[in-house]
Amino acid sequence: MTIERxxxxxxxxxxxRIQSVTAITGAGLPVATHLKRQEGGEPEDGATxxxxxxxxxxxxxxxxxxxxxxxxxxxxxxxxxxxxxLLPIVKSEAxxxxxxxxxxxxxxxTSHHIAIGTEYLPMIARRLYHGRDLGEPFDFxxxxxxxxxxxxxxxxxxxxxRATEEWRYVVREIDIRVVRS
Amino acid sequence: MTIERxxxxxxxxxxxRIQSVTAITGAGLPVATHLKRQEGGEPEDGATxxxxxxxxxxxxxxxxxxxxxxxxxxxxxxxxxxxxxLLPIVKSEAxxxxxxxxxxxxxxxTSHHIAIGTEYLPMIARRLYHGRDLGEPFDFxxxxxxxxxxxxxxxxxxxxxRATEEWRYVVREIDIRVVRS
Numbered sequence: 192m193t194i195e196r197x198x199x200x201x202x203x204x205x206x207x208r209i210q211s212v213t214a215i216t217g218a219g220l221p222v223a224t225h226l227k228r229q230e231g232g233e234p235e236d237g238a239t240x241x242x243x244x245x246x247x248x249x250x251x252x253x254x255x256x257x258x259x260x261x262x263x264x265x266x267x268x269x270x271x272x273x274x275x276x277l278l279p280i281v282k283s284e285a286x287x288x289x290x291x292x293x294x295x296x297x298x299x300x301t302s303h304h305i306a307i308g309t310e311y312l313p314m315i316a317r318r319l320y321h322g323r324d325l326g327e328p329f330d331f332x333x334x335x336x337x338x339x340x341x342x343x344x345x346x347x348x349x350x351x352x353r354a355t356e357e358w359r360y361v362v363r364e365i366d367i368r369v370v371r372s
Numbered sequence: 373m374t375i376e377r378x379x380x381x382x383x384x385x386x387x388x389r390i391q392s393v394t395a396i397t398g399a400g401l402p403v404a405t406h407l408k409r410q411e412g413g414e415p416e417d418g419a420t421x422x423x424x425x426x427x428x429x430x431x432x433x434x435x436x437x438x439x440x441x442x443x444x445x446x447x448x449x450x451x452x453x454x455x456x457x458l459l460p461i462v463k464s465e466a467x468x469x470x471x472x473x474x475x476x477x478x479x480x481x482t483s484h485h486i487a488i489g490t491e492y493l494p495m496i497a498r499r500l501y502h503g504r505d506l507g508e509p510f511d512f513x514x515x516x517x518x519x520x521x522x523x524x525x526x527x528x529x530x531x532x533x534r535a536t537e538e539w540r541y542v543v544r545e546i547d548i549r550v551v552r553s
Contacts, residue, residue, distance in 0.1 A: 194507050196507065245507070247504070247505050248468045249472060250431070252472055253473040254474055287429045288429075290433055290435040291430060291433055295472070321505055324426050324428050324505035325506060326377065
């Protein structure tokens with residue numbers, strides 16, 4: 192549970208080739224050809240853009256959900272997971288003003304965020320990074336990896352999440368799709 | 373709910389004169405004569421030490437508790453609140469590995485952290501800053517302000533909190549007492 196910093200560095204090189212950068216809600220990001228996900232250390236200069244965050248403790252997950260996730264979760268860097276996606280997200284001030292129980296209720300009891308994500312495990316591997324306390328432009332950076340055969344499942348996962356009550360609090364979202372270089 | 377950065381700067385000047393720096397659990401901090409609490413901006417160089425954090429959203433407070441706190445809370449910088457205290461705290465890895473519901477249960481249902489603090493409002497004003505996601509040495513920096521007449525009440529508040537189940541997860545705590553210069 193050590194805090195691990197991550198940098199997503201867009202530029203002319205990196206292990207992932209960018210296929211698309213789509214602004215779903217709010218302002219987009221400049222186009223670049225490659226993306227690098229770097230955990231730890233300081234990224235080099237000269238990037239088109241760099242998004243930063245930290246791996247940190249879980250904010251809404253309850254014990255039975257954590258146990259299920261632990262049992263079903265998939266690691267990153269699987270040989271066949273040649274497709275990736277980065278979803279930077281900002282939630283509204285109204286969201287952050289809600290009490291913890293109200294946020295939890297919207298997140299899971301109403302929107303089933305954890306339950307939906309769990310349905311797609313271990314097909315769609317996922318890692319969440321937090322940027323809000325760092326003063327970064329995005330509250331969350333969520334990274335996904337999956338095999339090409341699961342592209343339709345990934346599209347369905349996103350479609351279901353974006354239809355939730357929780358997503359009404361998303362004021363900026365960018366959808367960045369990549370494949371291994 | 374904008375993220376506001378804070379720096380607690382210990383050195384040769386500042387609006388608060390340091391009376392004591394006591395290591396309650398774990399390693400202490402070097403002695404200095406003055407303390408400055410600076411929200412926003414970048415502190416000057418030359419400090420004996422600087423502790424950083426952010427004001428951020430509430431992590432455990434439920435809606436009725438938030439309403440009670442809002443109704444009873446006291447602001448900082450009250451004319452008669454000439455005494456202050458800074459309590460930097462680190463919680464154990466075991467704490468951060470707990471699920472959200474387990475942390476909440478220890479925090480409030482077992483340890484009554486919010487309920488105890490509320491009893492001392494508006495006498496003891498309090499502001500919490502988070503440092504963990506920033507990679508700072510302390511997970512929390514809690515700042516208190518109170519009138520001299522409420523010194524005994526403040527001692528009682530700390531004594532009650534330190535006797536809780538929650539405090540068994542505190543692996544480093546420093547108690548810094550100050551008075552207005």
